[in-house]
Amino acid sequence: MKLLEFDVIILNTQGQESKRQQRQAEYFTEDLDNTITLEMVLIKSGSFMMGSPENKTEASGSESPQHLVNIQQFCMGKYPVTQAQWKAVAALPQVNRKLQADPSEFKGDQRPVEQVSWYDAVEFCDRYLS
Numbered sequence: 001m002k003l004l005e006f007d008v009i010i011l012n013t014q015g016q017e018s019k020r021q022q023r024q025a026e027y028f029t030e031d032l033d034n035t036i037t038l039e040m041v042l043i044k045s046g047s048f049m050m051g052s053p054e055n056k057t058e059a060s061g062s063e064s065p066q067h068l069v070n071i072q073q074f075c076m077g078k079y080p081v082t083q084a085q086w087k088a089v090a091a092l093p094q095v096n097r098k099l100q101a102d103p104s105e106f107k108g109d110q111r112p113v114e115q116v117s118w119y120d121a122v123e124f125c126d127r128y129l130s
Contacts, residue, residue, distance in 0.1 A: 001026040004041060004078070027078055030128075032088040038128070039078035045071055084109035086116075086124065095126040 004027045010019035027041040051066035052059035083104050090099040103115040116124075 001028050001042070003027075032085060036084050036088045038081075038085055040075040041078050043071070043074050043076055045073040047071075080112040081124070082110055083107070083113050086113040089124050089127050092127040092130065095123060095130060097123045099123055099127075 004025045006023055006025065008021045008023050009017055010021075012018040025041050025043070027039055030038045030040060032038055047068055047070045049066055050069045052063040053066050054064065056063075083102070086099075086103075087101050087109075090101045097119060099120055103120070104111065104113050105115055
């Protein structure tokens with residue numbers, strides 16, 4: 001694992017920076033084939049409060065009730081999935097559903113893949129993890 005350094009920026013209610021902290025996260029590079037890699041960042045488990053407090057007057061109804069959210073550790077791509085990465089994983093054996101190898105409208109191996117559904121993304125992850 002390698003270390004990624006980044007800044008966490010806290011904004012005030014006016015959207016202005018009020019605090020900045022330097023943090024680190026672990027990441028690794030996965031080889032999809034001899035020329036294509038996927039960088040994954042480790043997101044550690046933790047807890048946070050989601051939603052607006054009841055006394056916040058500007059909050060919409062969809063922001064309530066405020067509640068504690070706990071997340072388990074997981075990995076997330078450091079960058080959006082490129083069309084080349086998509087093609088490499090789409091060529092792996094099917095887990096639950098077929099994947100189009102080249103679904104994007106705006107072509108280019110280094111461009112982000114687009115025109116994929118939630119179900120396609122789940123299949124991509126399932127194939128990558130198999």
